[in-house]
Every structure is written in structure tokens, then in C-alpha cells.
Amino acid sequence: MEIALAGNPNVGKSVIFGKLTGVGIISANYPGTTVEYAEGTAKLGEMIVNVIDLPGTYSLSGNTDDERVATDLLRSRKPDAVVAVVDASRLERSLVLLFELIESGHKVVAALNMHDIALKNGLAIDFEALEQTLMIPVIPTVAIRGEGIDALLDAAVKLRPRSRFSVRYDSHTEDVISRLAGMLREEDWQLPLRAVAIRILMADKGILERVDGDIKDTAESLAEEFERQHGESVIVHIQRDRFGEAGRIANDAVRQMETAEIRRSRISDITIRPLTGVPILALVLATIFLVLVFGGGLIEGALVGSYEGLAKGFFDDLKAGTDSQMAQGALEGVYISIEAMLAIVIPYILVFYIMLSILEDTGYLVRVVSLLDGVMHRIGLHGRAIISMVVGYGCNVPAILATRTIGSRRERLILAILITLAVPCSAQTAIIIGTVGNYAGPEWALLIFAILISLLVVFGFVLHRIMRFEPTHLFLEIPELRWPSVGQTLGKTGVRIGEFLTIAFPLLLAGSIVLEILMVEGVLDKLVEPSEPFMVGVLGLPAVTVVALVFGVLRKEMALQMLMVLFGTSNLALALTNEQMFVFALVMAIFMPCLAALAVITREFGLKNMAVITASSIFLALVFGAVANLILAI
Amino acid sequence: MASEITEQYLKIIYNLTEEEGAAKTTEIAQRLGVAPASVTQMIHKLSKQGYVRHEPYHGTRLSPKGKRVAKRIARRHRLLERFLSDIVGVGVEAGHDQACKMEHALSEEAEEVLCKMMNHPQRCPHGRPIPKCERDITCQECAAETLRLSDLDEGETATVSHLVAKNKEELCRVLAMGFIPGTRVVVEKRLPMDGPIIVNLKGTRIAIARSIGGTLCMTRAA
Secondary structure (H helix, E strand, C coil): CEEEEEECCCHHHHHHHHHHHHCCCCEEEECCCCCCEEEEEEEEEEEEEEEECCCCCCCCCCCCHHHHHHHHHHHHHCCCCCEEEEEEEHHHHHHHHHHHHHHCCEEEEEECCCCCCCHHEEEEEEEHHHHHHHCEEEEEEEEHHCCCCCCCCCCCCCCCCCCCCCCCHHHHHHHHHHHHHCCCHHEEECCCHHHHHHHHHCCCHHHHCCCHHHHHHHHHHHHHHHHHCCCCCCCHHHHHHHHHHHHHHHHEEEEEEECCCCCCHHHHHHHHHHHHHHHHHHHHHHHHHHHHHHHHHHHHHHHHHHHHHHHHHHHHCCCCHCCCHHHHHHHHEEEHHHHHHHHHHHHHHHHHHHHHHHHHHHHHHHHHHHHHHHHHCCCCCCCHHHHHHHHHHHHHHHHHHHHHHHHCCHHHHHHHHHHHHHCCHHHHHHHHHHHHHHCCHHHHHHHHHHHHCCCCHHHHHHHHHHCCCCCCCCCECCCCCCCCCCHHHHHHHHHHHHHHHHHHHHHHHHHHHHHHHHHHCCCCHHHHHHHHHHHHHHHHHCCCCHHHHHHHHHHHHHHHHHHHHHCCCCHHHHHCCHHHHHHHHHHHHHCCCCCCHHHHHHHCHHHHHHHHHHHHHHHHHHHHHHHHHHHHHC | CHHHHHHHHHHHHHHHHHCCCEEEEHHHHHHHCCCHHHHHHHHHHHHHHHHEEEECCCCECHHHHHHHHHHHHHHEEEHHHHHHHHCCCCCCHHHHCCCCCHHEEEEEHHHHHHHHHHHCEEECCCCCCCCCCCCCCCCCHHHCCCCEECCCCCEEEEEEEEEEECCHHHHHHHHHCCCCCCEEEEEECCCCCCCCEEEEEEEEEEEEEEHHCCCCCEEECC
């Protein structure tokens, strides 16, 4: 038994999914897209029901990535029933998708969600009238409180004939549909031919791919003839009739009880108005940053401290038990990568994901995106990019993961490049502050930050020009602000962390082992001599700093300690001049991302892009270092 | 103001003289389903009022004054036929009969909005040309005058008249969001730096990039 959940965005579909399935949720990116969908199982008595949570869409015509994924899943998985999640307080909008589900021959059950809000707004909904008109079961639910979920599952698993409801289009449209449907063969399609014909007219790519050339030509000429006669596309007529029908049904079924004052939360308005929205945003971003840096730092300290206390002795014993330097290096690698996971994943990524879920679930993220879209478009980015950027100042790893909330792959890649190059993470900031800030003065540290920010803007602008694609234009619904649900937030976070662990940890482990073995074998020290002409001649740095640079790839925050070890003193002023510190800090800030970041870049964008990002960051860091050295030498 | 019966006569004469020079009394009688004698009487009256000129053995022609009235009525009739067939979805013949009754009641303002709403149709469902309105601009200029959603100011209310999407994908996206011709939209906020426009569409708030807002042609609410 398999059921699918379909619905518009922001109708509480995911909450229903969460309540239905509980644990054991798998969430996946649909191959080749940035669209996520989730799967889980629900239990009804003895029966195990597989539940697919389709991406939220407004239509099934396959014209956006989300719609394509939803229709593909419906076609390939052939669920036994489809639950159409409908927003009770805005019935008309939600009904249109439900019509399409019925039209496509699915066995549909409607979940009339957010029923409480409809009641609060003074709307009385006549379920029986809806059931009679649509000829499907209609179950009122309040998903956040779990009301109606059992009844919904119960109704969904009962087998029943398909609804015979159908939207009547105007006579000319009906004529075009039936002429097209008449050319199709039943055995070629798993959909009713009427639905296929309609989708051909709506230019559904998934359907058009599988249609014969002559039918396509006929559809084309019928549509042209239609447009010539009516001065309007047949698509407009189809959608107008759907919305018209939805409006009629909603009108009949919904009664405004009294003139209830519909309270629109005032917070909702001030978050969008630039005058108040920008300060609120700044406050929210500052909070995220502070929680990440200080909260994350605290957790990191505690975790790493206890890990060292517990595991260091164990690993030391293991190391003492073997004579092979290789084995010792490998053990150190394992030890360090577990430590890195504890130091990055739990404190920064987990904390960030919880905050991101809250931002998403409250509906605040959408407002931020709208507010900043104009500005961000100037550097080829979507308004959402701001979240990743701010997060990146804490840790680049969750920042790169957060790019996932952005629609197109191109924008995600631009953003990931900008973050790895020009957004210093807290460890890089620590290096900048710990060297230049400490010894040369805060104004020099600020200069480095200013260089990085201009690098960000210039690079964004350049990349926007080079990677020529149409940027995605914002077009989304702004839901009312609401309280997030603890279950949903934790569920979402759990899924994301799990994904990160399975993909990134093996890479981190392998990288650490290799690097540690190189260290133990003294390969890194061998780098010092050959790199001397470059380090001294071009960057003006002592040759040994190359070890700190390479080691920084493993753990950025340890590069500073490494530097102190290399010089044998914690007073860096004895070993480096202020100019040298400036160059070192600048190079470190741009230099290739740490292993954990590389692992997520590989996971999100593939090896090739990772290699390009790495190479360009090394190159850029050295160029900036060389130029800084030249200027400072004058 | 011409009476309904006058308008009816003038329209028939207009329809007949569109193809040939003058309308024969018998033809008018046939179209109206009345006796030729009553037509003769009515023509005489119209002639006295200066709407038509009657030349014995040739037929009746519209005077410039009559032509203006007739054109206006024919325009309303054909626009209404378009409306009834395209938007209401009734058959062409039923549409014609109802348009005959509605044409006399349509106000000038409603006529203008109807024309804009249907994207300046050039022909009626029977293929006859729809006479241009009396405003002193071409249909292209009038269409250019049409507002786009992205031109509206904060707080303005307007109705979607038609869509000019670049491709079917965009058209489908905009329609699926609920921007159906005839839908009322309130502009709540225009975000700075060419940011998106926030509109209220029947209680749902939507942030829409200005470029997409440009695909929506609007008529300001009266």
C-alpha cells in the first residue's frame, strides 16, 4: 500500500507527513534537481503504508522543477491513493490542484487542513457538500495538533472507485481536448486520455516527449487556431475554467459565519516593510551568527574537551602498540577526523540546521528572500543567498549546505564559490584576529575584512556575467507567520544531519588519514625547502609557514597553533613582522577551504567543481598574498 | 440619445452596407423579421432625424451621424459576442441573440474595459471586423497604454486583463499561481532596489519579481 501527499506550498503538507510517518523518514534530492521529497512509513493496525511527500506545487503541468518531480513520482510510483492537502482557509486556490489530481485519474482523498484557522476566520465549511460535489472523502484536519490524521489515513487506505467529478471547460476548449484525446491510444498512457490531451495543450514537457510528431503538430495547429479566434491561449481558458469552478465550489461550501475580524498579524507586515524589515533582519542574522559562533563554540569546547579526555588515551595506547609510523599516522588521522566531526558537525551544523528549519517553518525565510532579492540580484544571486553568507562567517560547511534552499544550480554554485573564497569562517577570523589584529592593530585586521568583502562583490558581479544564465526570478507565496513545530524541526534536522554524516565523514576520514601519514612520514617538512624561493621570494614569508598553510586544509583553527609550534613560541611577534602577518592572514583567509568544506562541495557539486574551486582559491590566495607583499614592501 | 429601435435599425443598415453600397428595404425587413411597410415608415422617420438618406430604387445609406451611432452599436454587439463566446463559453448563435439584447444596455466605460480585457479583439466570432472605438488613438497605442503589474503603485487595486508571457512555461506558472484574467489584485508593497512586488491576490500574498510582473497586463479598478 502506498499513498502520496500532494498540495500547494504552505498548506501544511509536511506537517501532515510528519504526523503520519513519525520516524524513519528518508529525504532525497530528486535526481538532477534541487527538489527535495521525502518518504516514510505509516502504520495502521497491522498494515504498513508507504507515504511519499511530493514537493509542494500549484499545478501538475510539469512546467517547473517541482511540478516535474511531482508528476514523475506520481507516474512512476503509481500510488494507490493521493491525499490532496487543501488549505481550508483558502479553499479556492487549493481546489485547482485537486481537480488536476482527479482529472489525472488518481484516487483522491482531501485533507481539509488548517481547519482551525478557517474557523477562527469565521468560515464554516460544509464537508458533506464538498464530498458530494467532488465525489471524494473530505477529512478536516489540524495537522499541527494531530487532529484528523488517523481518520485521514483510514480514508486513504480504503479502496474506492475513482471520482467521476470533472471540470467542464468552455465548448471550444472541450472540442480541442476531445479531438486530441481521440488521436491518442489508451494503451500508450497510464493516464486518462483527457488528462494527456490537456497536458499536451499545457506544454507539459514530460508528456510532450512521449507524444508522436503528428499529434504534436495537430495540438500546435489547434492551439494556434484557438488563439487566433479568441486572442488568448487555450492555456488561459483551461486555467480560468478551473479557477472559476474552484471559486463556485468554494462559494457553495463555505459560509462566512459572522463578520469575524480577520486578524492579520502585525509582525507579518513589519518583516516585509524595508524600513522595519531590514533592522529586524539584521537582528535575526546577528542572532544566528552569535548563536553559531558562541553557542557553537561552547558546545565545541565541551565536546572536544570530553572527547580528548576519553579517547586520547585510547588512541595513544593504540599508537604505542605499533612501531609502524604509517599506522601511527593513520590512527592520528582517525582520531583527528572524529574530533573534526565533533568540532564541526554537532556544534555548528546541527545548531545551524535547527535555526534554518525554524526560519523556514515560521515562514520568515520567504520574507527575507523577498526583501533582499533586489539587492542580491545585482550580483547574480537570489535573495536567499544572504542566509548562506551569514552562516558562512560562522562555518563554511553548513553555509554550503544551505545553498540548497536556492532554486537553480548555477546560483548555488556561484554562491558556494563566493563563500569558500571570500567569506572567512570563524576559524579564519580567529587567524586574522590572532595574528594581524593582535600584533599589527585592529585597523589592519579590518583592512583584510574589507578586502574580502570587495572580493565578494567583485567576484559575484564577474561570475554573474561569466556564467550566462537567466537568473531565477522570484515568484512565491508569502505565508502568514506561524509557530514552528518542534517535531517537524527536529525531524528535518535529523534527516539533514544523517545525510551529511554519511556523505562527508568518509571523505573527511580518508583525507585526514592521508594528511597525517604525510605528516608522520615527514613529507610536509620536505615541502619547506622546495617552496622556499616562492614563500620567501614572492610572499615574503618564512619558508616553514608552508606547513601551516597545508595543515590548515585539515583544520583551519589549528593552523594558528601550528604556526606557534613551528616557531617554538606563542609570541608570534618574535618570528613574524607585522607585514608578514598581514600577508599570512590574507592568504589563509582566501586559501583553499578545509577538508570538511571540500567534502560537502564534492557532495553537492561534484568532483570537477570541487577541483576548480580548490585550484582557483589557491591561485587567488597566492596572487593576493604576492600583491600584498609587493605593496607592503614599498 | 437614439432609442433602442433606432439603434437596431441603424445596426442592420450598417451590417448590410458594409458589404454593398445601400440597404434595400426588403433586406432590412427580412433581417428584422417585420413587414416591409413598417420598415418604410421607420426609414422615413430616421431620415427626418438625419440618421439615414433614402434614395428611391437604390436603397438606404447611413448619414455620417447615423454611421457613428451604428458603428458604436456594431462594436458593442461584436465585442459582446466575443465575450459571450470566449469567456462565458456559450455557442456563437446563442451569443449573437443575447448580444442583440445586451448591446443597448452596455455603458461606454464597460465597453472600453471589455475591449481591454479581451486584449483588443479585431474580429467577432463570425469573422466581421470590430469597429474601432471613438478614442483618438490606435489599438497599439491603447494596448501600450495598458498597465503592467510592475507599473502599479503601492496600494493600488487592479484587475488582470490579459497575459503576455514569453513562453508557455511562464504562462502556466503565472496562471497556476492564480493570476487569471478578471482577478483583482492589490499591490501591497514594492520592495526597493528593483526588488519584487508584493501583491495580495484574494487573501494570498505573493512576492513577484518585476520581470514576471511585466507579463501581467492590468486594468486599474474604477
